[in-house]
Amino acid sequence: MPSPCDSRYAPAGNVGAALMLIDSRLKTVYDGKAGTDPEQQQLMDQFTASLGPEEANDLVDGACTLIYMFMQWLRMAYEDHDRDVIEYVVPSFVASMRMMTKSIRPEVIPTMTGLIVAAATGLSPNLWRKQYGDWTGDEMNALEATALLLAEHINRLTDDHDFATRLIAEALSSAHRD
Incomplete structure (x- = not known):
């Protein structure tokens, strides 16, 4: 019996916009800046402020799609080496999230952990989360951090700072061709 959280029932959302935000954050991390570039942060703030409720939901769904795709890639990569992705x-x-004390509240870490475990097992992160009610404001930073940490994990595994972004961009390009 298929789960109501099966990924085939999930909206993809605005994956392109979510990828743009994550890629921008990754570039900041790799440039070695102590924090976010104020000009870049202002542009990101203007972009997110310009979103209406539907567009904001699409961006959240897009971030969840990224998380799903990143975890599926990681699952396959670890399985190729007879390892368990969750392990x-x-x-x-979790250790990385716990160190982000200024932007991630401790009580959202179990939820974000649940998102990646759901994704690793083939469930839709956004449908899995939806079972527990509406998203909270505190979860928005954590959701972005989750996608960022997974992308960075992939980039470290491949020793390529752009691999995770390229992975999704190529998948999107392939989907548009089909």
């Missing part, structure tokens, strides 16, 4: 991703993910 190798979750502990470092």
Whole structure:
């Protein structure tokens, strides 16, 4: 019996916009800046402020789609080496989230961990989360951080700072051709 959280029932959302935001954050991390570039942050703030409720929901769904795609890639990569993705991703993910004390509230870490475990098992992160009610404001930073940490994990595994972004961009390009 298929789960109501099966990924085939999930809206993809605005994956392109979510990828743009994550790629921008990754570039900031890799440039070695202590924080977010104020000009870049202003542009991101203007972009998110310009979103209406429907567009904001599409962006959240897009971030969840990224999380799903990143976890599926990680699952396959770890399985190729006879390793369990949950065993190798979750502990470092939780440790990283716990260090982000200025932007991530401790009570959202279990939810974000649940998102990546759901994605690793083939469930839709956004449908899995939807079972528990509406998204909270505190979860928005954590959702972005989750996608960022997974993308960075992939980039470290491949030793390529652009691999995760390219992975999604190529998948989107392929989907548009089909």
